[in-house]
Each structure stands twice: as C-alpha cells, then as structure tokens.
Amino acid sequence: MPLNVKNEKKRVAKIYAVGVGPGDPELLTRKAERIIRTVPVICTPTGTADASSYALSIVEEFIDRSRQEVLVQVFPMRKDQEGLDEFWEKAADEVAERIGQGLDVAFITIGDPFLYSTFLYLYRIFRKRYSHIPIEVVPGITSVGAASVAAGLPLGMASDRIAILPTTYEDAELRKTFREFDTVVLMKVNRVFDRVYALLRELGLDKNAAFVRRVGSSDEEVVFDLATLVGQKLDYLSLLIVKK
CATH class of the missing domain: 3.30.950.10 (Tetrapyrrole methylase, C-terminal domain)
Known part of the structure; x- marks a missing residue:
C-alpha cells in the first residue's frame, strides 16, 4: 500500500525588525537576543559609509561574525528627504536578495522599530515591492x-x-x-x-x-x-x- 507523502512547503525566509533598546545590552528582550544570536544576516543602519553603527555597538557581543554576515546599510540623516529613496530602495533590494537565498535577516534599530525608527523607511518599501516577504517586528524599549x-x-x-x-x-x-x-x-x-x-x-x-x-x-x-x-x-x- 503506497504511503501518503505530504508535499512540504518550502520555508520562506523572514525579515525580523528588532528593537535593541536605547543603549544598554541588558535591556534587550530575550526574544531580541535569541534572534540576533541565530539569524545568518544582521542588517544595521548608519548615517554615512564611514560612520559606526550605534545599534550594532549595543548587540556586538551577541554576534558571531564567523558564521553571521553583518550588512551595514547607509541611511543619510538629513531633514530634506529628497533623493533619499535610492538609499532606501538599495537597502531593501540587498535584504530581499538575502531573503531570496533562504536567509533570515534581522534589521536592528535602536529603541523600538515602530517609533521614529530607520526601519520604517524600509517597511514602507517592503510592503509595496516585496509584499510576499514575511516581516516580524520585535518591540524594544524606547x-x-x-x-x-x-x-x-x-x-x-x-x-x-x-x-x-x-x-x-x-x-x-x-x-x-x-x-x-x-x-x-x-x-x-x-x-x-x-x-x-x-x-x-x-x-x-x-x-x-x-x-x-x-x-x-x-x-x-x-x-x-x-x-x-x-x-x-x-x-x-x-x-x-x-x-x-
């Protein structure tokens, strides 16, 4: 008698928007720390190409660079928003590329992802251009x-x-x-x-x-x-x- 074999759905990689809190690593939630420790790709924003990432400095101790990619993305900080779409779209494309390879991505942001966060610029683009990619938001202390x-x-x-x-x-x-x-x-x-x-x-x-x-x-x-x-x-x- 033939066995009934169910067709397993291919797992779709996910984007995690992770709030890393205001500055103290001990203020991370347990969920945020677990995700940061386990995802293969960490995305972190910075104002200029040669600037350090404050969000990354908070969680550096939880990252193993020998098995995790740290993708630094430039988000210019200026009041005039004209011309910034190209930076956000490039960042979204880079994340989507990793997702297409089956890699989960954690986008880390100081504070909470839904309160004046850099991630919100990407969130808007993902909802419009990559609506098939699941997004999970992990709140952080503001x-x-x-x-x-x-x-x-x-x-x-x-x-x-x-x-x-x-x-x-x-x-x-x-x-x-x-x-x-x-x-x-x-x-x-x-x-x-x-x-x-x-x-x-x-x-x-x-x-x-x-x-x-x-x-x-x-x-x-x-x-x-x-x-x-x-x-x-x-x-x-x-x-x-x-x-x-």
Missing part, C-alpha cells in the same frame, strides 16, 4: 521610556495627556502642544535646543524639564539645569522631557 526612568519623571498617570514629537515644528505649534499636554517629549532636540529653551522660559516651563542624552549607555547624562546647555553642541541621541 529611549522615551528609558529617559523617563533615568530622569525620575513619570510620563503619565491617570488622565494625563502625553505628546511625543520630533522637534521640527515652529514655535507656534510647540506652544500649542505645551498648552494642551501634561507631558511633552521632544525628540532630536540637539540642533534646536536654544530655540526650544527660550520658548520654555517664556512659558515658565524651563524648571519642569530634563535633558537626557545617550540613555542606557556608559555616556548617559541627565541635565535639569537647562541653562547650562545653551550654546553647546549637543548629542544627536538626546531628548527633552517637559512636564507641567
């Missing part, structure tokens, strides 16, 4: 949450209203946000800090805020006296928490 803890400033309780936004808005819009929300977290505040500080002083909120840089790393710094930061060159990996 710099917002970690900075709140480091500064001892709870983000919200009960009916508190919370706003998280990049500091790219004009003063009128920021002023409205400060009026309408109980806690405001400003991301990427380094280049416009002096302007934001002047606005906080005008609104009487400069004593109700904390500046946090490189949270979770050995270079972590929390500053409550914002006046000491005026005119200084500030770290890109920084944010400002303002509470009423």
